[in-house]
Amino acid sequence: MMSARGVAIGAVVGAILMGSFWIAVAMGTSPSDELVYHGRIGRIFRESCQTCHREGGIGPFTLETYESAYLYRDLIGFMVGEGRMPPWFANRAVGTWDNDRSLSDGDKEAILAWIADGAPEGDPAHAPAPIDWGDGWQLGEPDAVVQIEEPFYVPADGVVDYQYLYVKTDFPEDRWVSKMEVRPTAPEAMHHVLVFIEPPGAKSARRAEPGEPIWMGGLSGYFAAIVPGFTGNTYPEGSAKLLPKGAWLKFQLHYTPKGEPVVDQTMLGLHFMDGEPEWVVETGSAFDTRFEIPPGAPDHEVSAEYTFVRSGRLLSLFPHMHLRGKSFKFEIEYPDGRSETILDVPSYDFNWQLPYHLEEPLRVPAGARLIATGTFDNSSANRFNPDPSSTVRFGEQTFEEMMIGYFDWIVDDLAEGSDGTGEGH
Numbered sequence: 001m002m003s004a005r006g007v008a009i010g011a012v013v014g015a016i017l018m019g020s021f022w023i024a025v026a027m028g029t030s031p032s033d034e035l036v037y038h039g040r041i042g043r044i045f046r047e048s049c050q051t052c053h054r055e056g057g058i059g060p061f062t063l064e065t066y067e068s069a070y071l072y073r074d075l076i077g078f079m080v081g082e083g084r085m086p087p088w089f090a091n092r093a094v095g096t097w098d099n100d101r102s103l104s105d106g107d108k109e110a111i112l113a114w115i116a117d118g119a120p121e122g123d124p125a126h127a128p129a130p131i132d133w134g135d136g137w138q139l140g141e142p143d144a145v146v147q148i149e150e151p152f153y154v155p156a157d158g159v160v161d162y163q164y165l166y167v168k169t170d171f172p173e174d175r176w177v178s179k180m181e182v183r184p185t186a187p188e189a190m191h192h193v194l195v196f197i198e199p200p201g202a203k204s205a206r207r208a209e210p211g212e213p214i215w216m217g218g219l220s221g222y223f224a225a226i227v228p229g230f231t232g233n234t235y236p237e238g239s240a241k242l243l244p245k246g247a248w249l250k251f252q253l254h255y256t257p258k259g260e261p262v263v264d265q266t267m268l269g270l271h272f273m274d275g276e277p278e279w280v281v282e283t284g285s286a287f288d289t290r291f292e293i294p295p296g297a298p299d300h301e302v303s304a305e306y307t308f309v310r311s312g313r314l315l316s317l318f319p320h321m322h323l324r325g326k327s328f329k330f331e332i333e334y335p336d337g338r339s340e341t342i343l344d345v346p347s348y349d350f351n352w353q354l355p356y357h358l359e360e361p362l363r364v365p366a367g368a369r370l371i372a373t374g375t376f377d378n379s380s381a382n383r384f385n386p387d388p389s390s391t392v393r394f395g396e397q398t399f400e401e402m403m404i405g406y407f408d409w410i411v412d413d414l415a416e417g418s419d420g421t422g423e424g425h
């Protein structure tokens with residue numbers, strides 16, 4: 001005969017066993033919301049991590065299976081808790097961004113609670129269908145592909161300095177590019193690609209013969225800035241960027257060794273617009289090349305500005321500094337005296353050369369000033385600092401510095417002699 005106490009215990013055990021089920025029912029939740037891998041957690045990884053953490057992706061391990069997620073749970077807790085993963089560096093209180101990959105507070109708490117709970121697996125029957133990432137172009141088959149000519153050998157380890165490789169385009173006339181995407185052949189070792197245009201005849205320092213004028217156009221504009229794991233560049237309906245006939249494309253490639261040697265031959269996929277665009281996308285920048293960062297300076301500030309002589313709409317912002325970059329912000333001063341911060345990156349990470357795509361284009365009247373301010377940490381407290389004892393100046397190598405606040409924008413009126421390359425401000 002079962003005692004009253006036994007019944008009570010049985011009821012408690014039963015209640016515990018049924019607990020998650022009844023809690024789920026009481027809260028109106030489904031198995032996909034449960035704090036288990038095959039519930040909510042795997043779904044968060046699928047949405048927010050797998051673009052990079054998957055087979056053949058840029059992330060150092062995959063987040064496609066329970067085994068892998070369980071194995072890395074402590075590291076995941078640390079990186080997610082610190083806000084270092086997914087990579088996203090903008091202060092959330094300023095602006096809203098189309099390519100924002102950061103986790104919501106709720107998702108972040110869910111991951112941390114799941115780890116604290118021992119990272120339970122849950123019922124595989126409730127797993128979502130896996131995403132078919134494919135291995136092709138994410139934005140569809142491009143109209144043309146430009147590929148770096150020679151394969152690049154990425155060593156197994158160490159630091160690979162930025163590579164600069166040139167490709168001459170041979171389209172029979174000017175092209176209007178409506179979207180583009182970069183596709184490394186060794187995506188696991190590719191951290192970012194920045195592509196610059198050199199108009200025919202112009203030569204940057206590395207291509208110029210001694211005595212020839214040096215093209216510094218890369219300072220005031222890039223063609224494409226793409227980080228694998230983020231989508232490429234798609235310009236708003238009716239707008240496009242000019243690729244002049246006969247232009248050279250200069251690829252800046254940032255490789256990060258992945259433990260075994262790989263060979264890469266990056267491709268840039270271009271989608272062309274038929275006919276003329278209604279709106280032209282230009283890239284401009286606020287830059288400074290004459291700064292000097294004293295040895296050991298922990299917080300050296302450099303500002304640069306750009307004045308809009310024409311009105312238009314800002315599409316994206318892209319801070320560019322090197323290893324000593326510490327923080328970056330973009331502000332706008334309007335002709336009526338009003339000013340606002342439009343992007344705030346409180347802790348800049350050189351390893352992540354991220355463009356920030358505005359969710360809604362921002363109107364800029366003629367006469368507005370864009371002010372970019374970067375700070376640099378040349379002290380030994382900066383663990384990326386290659387040499388705290390040197391005075392650091394402008395230069396292309398990563399041990400030198402850059403201070404460039406790039407932006408993509410749509411110009412309202414091209415009547416005033418623009419050639420679409422972003423030059424001439």
Ligand code: HEC
Binds near residue numbers: 087
């Ligand atoms: C845009 C690509 C991208 C996304 C999205 C991303 N990661 Fe990462 N993750 C990386 C790369 C690349 C590294 C290697 C370190 C670096 O380059 O910063 C990394 C490193 C990590 C590490 C540290 C591994 C180590 O050995 O130090 C963890 C943990 C991690 N990611 C977890 C996550 C989680 C969890 C998510 C989603 C919530 C996520 N990541 C989203 C690209 C990404």
